[in-house]
Amino acid sequence: AQKVTQAQTEISVVEKEDVTLDCVYETRDTTYYLFWYKQPPSGELVFLIRRNSFDEQNEISGRYSWNFQKSTSSFNFTITASQVVDSAVYFCALILNQAGTALIFGKGTTLSVSS
Amino acid sequence: NAGVTQTPKFQVLKTGQSMTLQCAQDMNHEYMSWYRQDPGMGLRLIHYSVGAGITDQGEVPNGYNVSRSTTEDFPLRLLSAAPSQTSVYFCASSIGGATDTQYFGPGTRLTVL
Numbered sequence: 001a002q003k004v005t006q007a008q009t010e011i012s013v014v015e016k017e018d019v020t021l022d023c024v025y026e027t028r029d030t031t032y033y034l035f036w037y038k039q040p041p042s043g044e045l046v047f048l049i050r051r052n053s054f055d056e057q058n059e060i061s062g063r064y065s066w067n068f069q070k071s072t073s074s075f076n077f078t079i080t081a082s083q084v085v086d087s088a089v090y091f092c093a094l095i096l097n098q099a100g101t102a103l104i105f106g107k108g109t110t111l112s113v114s115s
Numbered sequence: 116n117a118g119v120t121q122t123p124k125f126q127v128l129k130t131g132q133s134m135t136l137q138c139a140q141d142m143n144h145e146y147m148s149w150y151r152q153d154p155g156m157g158l159r160l161i162h163y164s165v166g167a168g169i170t171d172q173g174e175v176p177n178g179y180n181v182s183r184s185t186t187e188d189f190p191l192r193l194l195s196a197a198p199s200q201t202s203v204y205f206c207a208s209s210i211g212g213a214t215d216t217q218y219f220g221p222g223t224r225l226t227v228l
Contacts, residue, residue, distance in 0.1 A: 033214050045205060045219035091157075101213050102160035102173055103150075 002027045004094050006106035013082050013113055021077045021109045023092030029053075031097040034068065034075045039108070040088040048090075051075065082113045116141050119220035121206050127226045128196040136191040136223050138206030146209045147189040148173070148217065149181065151202040158205065164189055165212065196227045 003026040013019045025034065036048040049059065051068055059066045063080045079086055089108040095101055122137045140147065148163040160173030164183040178200060180192040189208075193200060204223045209215035 035216070037219075043203070043224075044221045045207075047216055047218060050216045095214050097214055100163075100171060102148075102163075103158065103213070103217065105157040107155070107157050 002029075002094055002096065002104050004092050004104050004106035006090075006092055006109050008109045009107070010110045010112070013111070015083060015113055015115050016081050017113075018078060018080050019082050019111065019113075021079075021090050021092075021111065023075045023077065023106060025073050025075065025092070025094045027073075027094060027096065029096050029098075033095050033097070035093040035095070035103070036066070036075075036077050037091045037093065038088045039091065045091070048077075079111075082111075084113050084115050087111060087113045118142065119206055119208050119218055121204075121220035121223050123223060124221065125224050127228065128193070129228050130197060132193075132196050134193050134196065136193075136204055136206075136225070138189045138191065138220060139187050140189075140206075140208040140218075140220075141187065142208060142210070142218070143186060144208035144210050144218075145186070146212050146215065146217075147183065148207045148213070149179070149189070149191045150205045150207065150219075151175065152205060152222075153202050161191065161204075163213065193225075196225075198227045201225060201227045 005024045032053045038046045065078045067076045091108045092106045093103045119140045149161040150158040152158045162181040164170045206220040207217040209217045
């Protein structure tokens with residue numbers, strides 16, 4: 001069975017600190033896709049990144065970076081120099097390359113950034 | 116582009132009432148889906164559609180119906196609302212299939228009394 005674990009339920013940091021959100025996934029399939037979504041206090045789900053299982057290259061987008069390691073089944077997300085606007089719930093999700101498949105979400109990590 | 120839109124944003128129903136949650140997208144996406152978000156349960160797939168005229172069940176379809184008469188619209192019907200259907204409902208769409216990036220609507224917060 002597939003599973004996504006976000007062990008950190010809540011993280012609190014002060015502005016300008018770097019913070020890493022952990023995501024560990026389980027699947028026996030070799031082809032799958034991983035995602036991160038952000039849910040700010042307003043409630044919508046904002047797409048951040050999509051990565052397929054054959055692309056282990058790390059990615060950086062501004063203050064955001066992602067570290068994908070198949071050897072440890074992890075897809076961690078780092079925010080550099082955090083800002084108050086980064087306060088949100090962050091979800092990691094996994095989907096298999098099969099018909100009828102669903103996004104399998106972790107339970108989310110609530111990030112609070114204080115000024 | 117408006118992206119994915121959902122109406123209403125909030126709704127309160129009494130047990131046994133029926134209603135339709137609306138979802139529309141203007142991105143010409145083939146794939147659309149409905150998820151519900153519950154505390155401690157994360158998001159779970161209710162129904163999905165791979166194109167106009169085609170729908171299928173997800174993980175938690177009981178008590179819900181969908182139809183897809185056009186590419187743009189994917190309404191979710193609650194047949195006889197129950198308190199267990201109190202949740203936040205998200206509609207999403209992607210250009211091709213489920214493994215493409217799914218873009219979510221703003222959500223509908225439904226309370227069933």
